[in-house]
Every structure is written in structure tokens, then in C-alpha cells.
Amino acid sequence: xxxxxxxxxxxxxxxxxxxxxxxxxxxxxxxxxxxxxxxxxxxxxxxxxxxxxxxxxxxxxxxxxxxxxxxxxxxxxxxxxxxxxxxxxxxxxxxxxxxxxxxxxxxxxxxxxxxxxxxxxxxxxxxxxxxxxxxxxxxxxxxxxxxxxxxxxxxxxxxxxxxxxxxxxxxxxxxxxxxxxxxxxxxxxxxxxxxxxxxxxxxxxxxxxxxxxxxxxxxxxxxxxxxxxxxxxxxxxxxxxxxxxxxxxxxxxxxxxxxxxxxxxxxxxxxxxxxxxxxxxxxxxxxxxxxxxxxxxxxxxxxxxxxxxxxxxxxxxxxxxxxxxxxxxxxxxxxxxxxxxxxxxx
Numbered sequence: 001x002x003x004x005x006x007x008x009x010x011x012x013x014x015x016x017x018x019x020x021x022x023x024x025x026x027x028x029x030x031x032x033x034x035x036x037x038x039x040x041x042x043x044x045x046x047x048x049x050x051x052x053x054x055x056x057x058x059x060x061x062x063x064x065x066x067x068x069x070x071x072x073x074x075x076x077x078x079x080x081x082x083x084x085x086x087x088x089x090x091x092x093x094x095x096x097x098x099x100x101x102x103x104x105x106x107x108x109x110x111x112x113x114x115x116x117x118x119x120x121x122x123x124x125x126x127x128x129x130x131x132x133x134x135x136x137x138x139x140x141x142x143x144x145x146x147x148x149x150x151x152x153x154x155x156x157x158x159x160x161x162x163x164x165x166x167x168x169x170x171x172x173x174x175x176x177x178x179x180x181x182x183x184x185x186x187x188x189x190x191x192x193x194x195x196x197x198x199x200x201x202x203x204x205x206x207x208x209x210x211x212x213x214x215x216x217x218x219x220x221x222x223x224x225x226x227x228x229x230x231x232x233x234x235x236x237x238x239x240x241x242x243x244x245x246x247x248x249x250x251x252x253x254x255x256x257x258x259x260x261x262x263x264x265x266x267x268x269x270x271x272x273x274x275x276x277x278x279x280x281x282x283x284x285x286x287x288x289x290x291x292x293x294x295x296x297x298x299x300x301x302x303x304x305x306x307x308x309x310x311x312x313x314x315x316x317x318x319x320x321x322x323x324x325x326x327x328x329x330x331x332x333x334x335x336x337x338x339x340x341x342x343x344x345x346x
Contacts, residue, residue: 106192113198116187120201123184129225129253130320130329132210137251138327142233142240144214149237159243163267163277164291166234170227170279177221182209224280225253228263231279235265236324248321250332252340254307255316262307266319269293272345276303296344304337319343 125135135141152169153162183203190199208223213233216222222230232251239245247267254262264278273293275285283306285294294302304314317340319333333343 109192109197110195113196116185116198116201120185120187123182126210127182127184127206127208129210129318130331132225133229133251133320133322133329134327136210136212136229137233137236137322137324139325141212141214142236142324144212145217145230145233145237146241148217149234149242152234153238154242157243159238159245159247160267160269160275160291160293162238162243163235163265163275164284166231166238167277167279167284167291170231170234171282173220174216174227174230174279175221176280177219177223177226180209181205181207224261224263227279228252228265228277231277232265232322235267240324250319250321252317252319252333254314255318256307256312257315258312260312262312262314264303266344267293268296268344272296274299274344276300278303281307297341300337300340300344 121131124131126132149166153165156162156165182205184206186202186204187198188200189196191197208225210229211219211222211226213230216226216230228251232249235249239247250266250268252264252266254264256262262278262281264276264281264283267275267277269275272295274296275291275293276299277284283303284291285299285303286292287294307314314337317333317335317337318331319340321330321332322328333339
């Protein structure tokens with residue numbers, strides 16, 4: 001009977017403990033469930049992050065490969081850049097030398113152009129009218145016949161008579177010379193930086209060389225123009241150094257229809273009269289075997305018929321006025337017989 005309360009106490013304590021443990025267990029159980037949920041979330045995040053890690057790792061490896069490849073390319077480009085810099089430096093040096101050479105060559109080309117043009121002008125002064133008159137009838141060339149002029153008609157007071165003596169001298173002293181092949185240039189040009197330069201030329205030939213009066217005297221021969229030039233030079237010298245007068249004279253070149261030529265000195269006088277001296281053609285205006293002046297219209301017709309009777313028809317007259325001081329030339333007539341008559345009859 002005395003042990004019953006103890007038993008009941010034990011049973012009560014056990015029952016109370018179980019009740020307390022059950023409440024605690026419920027709390028822990030809920031925490032475990034929560035932790036399991038958290039663990040599950042963490043595991044899911046781990047899986048996600050693990051997948052992302054794998055992707056990033058793959059991308060890293062790809063980037064590493066790209067970096068290695070680009071690094072190699074950069075190294076190669078660096079080497080190429082250094083080579084290009086070296087080449088550029090050499091090209092700059094070469095360009096500078098080329099610029100220097102270009103300047104020199106351009107200067108040489110300019111000198112060559114001037115020389116070629118000057119040479120061609122010389123050819124034209126030797127073989128083409130009226131250019132040839134600036135050389136053959138310059139004051140220097142006219143001065144070379146001073147002593148000859150004095151020996152021919154130093155004491156002759158009448159100009160027309162003096163001209164007649166000159167005509168007779170030239171006609172007897174100078175023989176006709178055949179034409180010779182004389183060169184001239186056909187020049188090509190190009191423009192460099194706005195400057196005209198000779199780019200090339202061909203050498204052609206013209207079958208005439210016009211001699212100076214002193215050359216005609218030296219060789220005792222000359223073509224029709226050479227003989228007229230000598231006549232003209234001595235006549236001018238007579239006017240300047242002996243008679244001290246200034247009288248108009250013209251040097252004419254007549255083109256025949258067969259391609260040949262004649263040349264004469266035309267001296268106008270008062271009342272529309274002229275005197276013609278054609279030494280190579282052996283024609284001088286005369287009356288009773290004496291030199292004279294005649295009406296231009298009739299005398300020019302007579303001169304025209306003189307050659308026409310020899311089967312040579314004059315197709316064109318060209319008349320030149322030549323300055324005996326500076327050798328300049330002006331063309332006064334280029335036309336037919338009627339043009340000549342109109343000029344000397346005005």
C-alpha cells in the first residue's frame with residue numbers, strides 16, 4: 001500500500017516526459033523538413049551552378065584558345081609592322097632620291113627642249129623662207145660685202161646705174177647651184193606640270209639651203225634666191241655706205257606651176273614705175289640695152305611673159321620687205337600678177 005504513490009509518480013513522470021518530448025520532436029521535425037527544403041534548393045542551385053560552371057569553363061577554354069591565337073597573330077603583325085616600317089623608311093629614302101633625280105631630269109629636259117627648238121629654228125633659218133632672210137640679210141651679213149660693194153660701184157653716183165653694175169657682177173660671177181638636202185625637225189611635245197617639253201622628233205629633209213651673201217661669194221654659186229639675196233645685200237650696202245640714201249626695195253620669190261622658183265629684186269620709182277633685177281633668170285628691166293624704169297603694169301606683164309615664153313608659168317608672187325638694219329621681214333604681196341600690179345601701181 002505504501003509503494004503505490006511511488007509507482008504512480010513514476011508513471012506520471014514518464015507520461016509527462018513523453019508528453020514534453022513529443023512537443024519537442026514536433027518542433028525539430030518541422031526544422032528538419034525546412035532544412036531538407038533548403039538542402040533541396042541548395043542542391044538545385046548547385047546543379048545549376050555546376051552547369052553554368054561547365055559552360056563558363058568551356059567558354060574560358062575557347063577564350064584561352066582565341067587569346068593564344070590572337071597573341072600569335074599579334075606577334076606576327078608586330079613583326080610585319082616592324083618590317084613595313086623598315087620598308088617605309090627605305091621607300092621614303094628612295095622617294096627623296098627620286099624627287100632629286102626628277103628635278104635634275106626635268107631641268108635637263110628643259111635644257112634639251114630649248115636646244116632642240118633652237119636647233120630647229122636654225123634649220124628653218126637655213127632652209128625656209130622668210131626665216132632665212134633674218135640670217136642671210138642681217139646687218140652683219142650685209143656688212144660683209146662692204147669691200148665688194150666699193151670695188152663694184154664706189155664712184156657711181158646714180159643708184160640705178162650702180163644696181164645695174166651689181167646685177168652684171170652677180171650674173172657673171174655666180175653660177176646656178178643645185179639644191180641640196182637640208183634637215184629640219186618634226187617635233188612632238190608633251191606637257192609636264194603645265195610646262196611644254198619636247199617628247200621626241202623626226203628628222204626630215206628639205207631640198208634647199210639658203211646661203212649668206214658671203215657664202216655665195218666664197219663658193220661662186222647659189223640657187224635663185226641666193227643670187228637675189230647677194231644682189232639685194234650689195235644694193236643695200238651701196239645705199240648705206242656709199243650713197244647714204246634709203247630707197248625702197250623688195251625681194252620677190254616667184255613660184256612656177258612646175259614646182260620650181262625664180263627670185264628677183266624689185267625697185268620702185270616715181271610715177272608707178274619699177275626696175276626688176278633677176279640675176280639667176282638673166283632678166284633686167286632695160287631700154288636700148290641700158291637699165292631703166294618702166295610702168296609697173298607693163299613691166300610686170302613683160303616679166304611674166306619672159307618666163308611664160310620658156311614654158312614656165314608663174315603661179316604665185318611673194319614679195320618681201322626686208323629691213324637692212326635688223327633683218328626683220330614683212331610680207332607685202334602674196335598672190336597673182338594682178339596683185340603685184342595693184343601693189344606697185346598704188
